[in-house]
Amino acid sequence: SQKIEQNSEALNIQEGKTATLTCNYTNYSPAYLQWYRQDPGRGPVFLLLIRENEKEKRKERLKVTFDTTLKQSLFHITASQPADSATYLCAPGNTGNQFYFGTGTSLTVIP
Amino acid sequence: DSGVTQTPKHLITATGQRVTLRCSPRSGDLSVYWYQQSLDQGLQFLIQYYNGEERAKGNILERFSAQQFPDLHSELNLSSLELGDSALYFCASSVRTSGSSGELFFGEGSRLTVL
Numbered sequence: 452s453q454k455i456e457q458n459s460e461a462l463n464i465q466e467g468k469t470a471t472l473t474c475n476y477t478n479y480s481p482a483y484l485q486w487y488r489q490d491p492g493r494g495p496v497f498l499l500l501i502r503e504n505e506k507e508k509r510k511e512r513l514k515v516t517f518d519t520t521l522k523q524s525l526f527h528i529t530a531s532q533p534a535d536s537a538t539y540l541c542a543p544g545n546t547g548n549q550f551y552f553g554t555g556t557s558l559t560v561i562p
Numbered sequence: 563d564s565g566v567t568q569t570p571k572h573l574i575t576a577t578g579q580r581v582t583l584r585c586s587p588r589s590g591d592l593s594v595y596w597y598q599q600s601l602d603q604g605l606q607f608l609i610q611y612y613n614g615e616e617r618a619k620g621n622i623l624e625r626f627s628a629q630q631f632p633d634l635h636s637e638l639n640l641s642s643l644e645l646g647d648s649a650l651y652f653c654a655s656s657v658r659t660s661g662s663s664g665e666l667f668f669g670e671g672s673r674l675t676v677l
Contacts, residue, residue, distance in 0.1 A: 485665060493651050494564065494668030495605070542607065542666075548619060550595060550607040 453479040455553040462558045472526040472556045474541030481543030484524045489538045531560045568653050568669035576677055580641040583672045587634055587655030596637040600649040643676045
């Protein structure tokens with residue numbers, strides 16, 4: 452069955468540094484991959500979508516890469532700020548199969 | 563504000579009881595999704611409706627059921643509740659069908675506590 456894995460351990464980084472989060476998937480061939488942010492007790496919020504024919508996507512301080520050979524997406528936050536502290540979820544999607552989320556990675560940016 | 567409204571925000575009930583959670587999607591969105599998130603657990607997909615019809619089913623227990631009404635709001639019914647059903651239940655909506663890459667807009671969730 453399909454599996455979506457993210458860094459299981461929490462990630463702590465210093466303010467100003469770049470945070471890199473990983474999303475790996477198996478038994479799956481997604482046509483695109485979405486990233487969401489979730490704050491404690493709140494609903495996830497969509498951040499970015501990258502398609503299989505795109506290697507990289509940027510939005511302000513966010514950058515996402517998508518390697519269909521490695522079956523992996525990397526999510527980068529540059530010049531990180533304490534306000535970036537949250538859980539980040541990846542969601543690979545395909546026709547008829549866009550409902551599943553990864554386990555999430557908790558990011559803490561230390562001032 | 564995502565535009566997705568969920569009620570109630572909090573609900574405390576006893577084992578064996580039945581509850582109904584309600585979701586109003588964003589204006590114009592035809593798809594509604596339900597997710598369960600237990601403490602320290604990821605989002606578990608339960609079920610999806612599109613324009614009143616069930617489109618996909620995930621890990622939804624037989625004790626749970628859902629429907630989407632003609633006005634597009636949706637209800638998730640949880641019956642014979644067990645302690646393990648305590649969780650945050652999220653509703654999300656999307657403008658498109660399951661065959662697209664439309665982003666999901668999530669509500670703020672309904673926190674269910676079963677005592």
